[in-house]
Amino acid sequence: MSLSTQPYKGARDFYPEDKQVQNYIFGVMRSVAKSYGYQEYDAPILEPTDLYRAKGSEEIVNEQTYTFEDRGGRSVTIRTEMTPSVSRMVAGRRQELAYPVRWFSIPGLWRYERPQRGRLREFWQLNVDIFGVPGIEADHEIISVADSIMQAYGASRDMYVIKISSRKLLEFTITDYLGIEPEKVSDTIRLLDRVHKMDKLDFSHKFNEITNKPESQDKLWDLIENCNNLDRLPQELKAHDSYKELKDLMRLFAKTGILNAEFDITLTRGFDYYTDVVFEVFDLAPENNRSLFGGGRYDGLVGLFGVEPVPTVGFGMGDVTIKDFLETHKLLPKLLHDTQLCVLLVSEVYAAVQPLLGELRAQGLSVAVDSSGRKIDKQLKSAVKAGYQYVLFVGEQELESGEYKIKNLENSQERVIPAYEIANYILNNAK
RNA sequence: GCGGGUUUAGCUCAGUUGGUUAGAGCGUCGGGUUGUGGUUCCGAAGGUCGUGGGUUCGAUCCCCAUAACUCGCCCCA
Numbered sequence: 001m002s003l004s005t006q007p008y009k010g011a012r013d014f015y016p017e018d019k020q021v022q023n024y025i026f027g028v029m030r031s032v033a034k035s036y037g038y039q040e041y042d043a044p045i046l047e048p049t050d051l052y053r054a055k056g057s058e059e060i061v062n063e064q065t066y067t068f069e070d071r072g073g074r075s076v077t078i079r080t081e082m083t084p085s086v087s088r089m090v091a092g093r094r095q096e097l098a099y100p101v102r103w104f105s106i107p108g109l110w111r112y113e114r115p116q117r118g119r120l121r122e123f124w125q126l127n128v129d130i131f132g133v134p135g136i137e138a139d140h141e142i143i144s145v146a147d148s149i150m151q152a153y154g155a156s157r158d159m160y161v162i163k164i165s166s167r168k169l170l171e172f173t174i175t176d177y178l179g180i181e182p183e184k185v186s187d188t189i190r191l192l193d194r195v196h197k198m199d200k201l202d203f204s205h206k207f208n209e210i211t212n213k214p215e216s217q218d219k220l221w222d223l224i225e226n227c228n229n230l231d232r233l234p235q236e237l238k239a240h241d242s243y244k245e246l247k248d249l250m251r252l253f254a255k256t257g258i259l260n261a262e263f264d265i266t267l268t269r270g271f272d273y274y275t276d277v278v279f280e281v282f283d284l285a286p287e288n289n290r291s292l293f294g295g296g297r298y299d300g301l302v303g304l305f306g307v308e309p310v311p312t313v314g315f316g317m318g319d320v321t322i323k324d325f326l327e328t329h330k331l332l333p334k335l336l337h338d339t340q341l342c343v344l345l346v347s348e349v350y351a352a353v354q355p356l357l358g359e360l361r362a363q364g365l366s367v368a369v370d371s372s373g374r375k376i377d378k379q380l381k382s383a384v385k386a387g388y389q390y391v392l393f394v395g396e397q398e399l400e401s402g403e404y405k406i407k408n409l410e411n412s413q414e415r416v417i418p419a420y421e422i423a424n425y426i427l428n429n430a431k
Numbered sequence: 432g433c434g435g436g437u438u439u440a441g442c443u444c445a446g447u448u449g450g451u452u453a454g455a456g457c458g459u460c461g462g463g464u465u466g467u468g469g470u471u472c473c474g475a476a477g478g479u480c481g482u483g484g485g486u487u488c489g490a491u492c493c494c495c496a497u498a499a500c501u502c503g504c505c506c507c508a
Binding site: 009064084111113375384391 | 499506507508
């Protein structure tokens, strides 16, 4: 029996060309996060299982994590998200941090799921969080970072929409406006989350079943039909503090050019630790019409570690869904080989060319050499396939004269230049 | 966890109503062209037909199981 060459279920091999794409995707995330003043951090891949039990349900820990006992009998879990870890880190230095704290990370995460489009077992997720700002300024900044990343990928505003809602407003709506009992809030939210996926009759039955409030249906449908329009909310909801906050937030977006942000009261983000404003970015392409990523405010998590709570807003952006988005919209750039120059040997001069290679590398150039001994046309073909931008032809003639022919494979231009100009020539032409 | 689809060469896929040596295009490698590719021509290599079992004189094909991939559902921190 031979070993399989396939990677583990739901995990990917990153061949150099795949890794290059990943590096590009992460590079954009990194540079945008840094441009907003965020600093990179990391945490262990393994966490005590209790960390996830504390805030999540037992079910999630049991069914969707890689959990096992270490040699000391401790239950440990491979991290499934970064939020508990970063909350722990902030809590650990609650008193000494300089607020507002702006942190980001791109951790590798594992979830025991059935793989499907946009969802694997091993994935990476950009996490961007701001700690210590209670007002909507933090919500605005976090959503701006998310939007700037999309813009940096080259996405236009008609490719995606940023939906905004508020957990506070939603809960107030359910309990006070619709008159549903508080203990039924979470089931109602869950149902509301799926309203666009099911038909009206089905929804009505389930709604009555859960809430026992059939008389509230008309009010709810009225809300849902106008769910995108903040101004059309009934007066009772406009009187709530969240209305003014959302209004201010939308004004800020308008002012900063984020014109594809819209209010949507049916946006719930599942049922987790979010406490106030939540947002979710959706792909508008018909063939990939799905949620891309999201986030929101979670003021309660840091406080779980026995310190004073810290107001927090953050989001997580997964590499799998964002790559699908970029592919769908043809936004992935053509990436050249990381190596700047490939030296082709037109005769057996491997030994004689070494001093030149050393010199070029000392000048900061990355240089590969085709040492296969094949004919020059084959070497050139391989260089094109590998994605090199420049090749240098070297034979006895060149070594003797000190003049080399360099070729730009993108535009087929050739030039003959002395050795000492090669590095400058490439670096000056680099984008 | 539940249901559907798929699995034949490195890739994309034909095919055999069950019968000897399983095909194409692309790609790879070599040559025509002893110093120039992304457009040519010629040739070659490469497959226990996903894996295990069953039916059969005989299975890549039929049956069962299993795995992987994939699309939905559940869930989505």
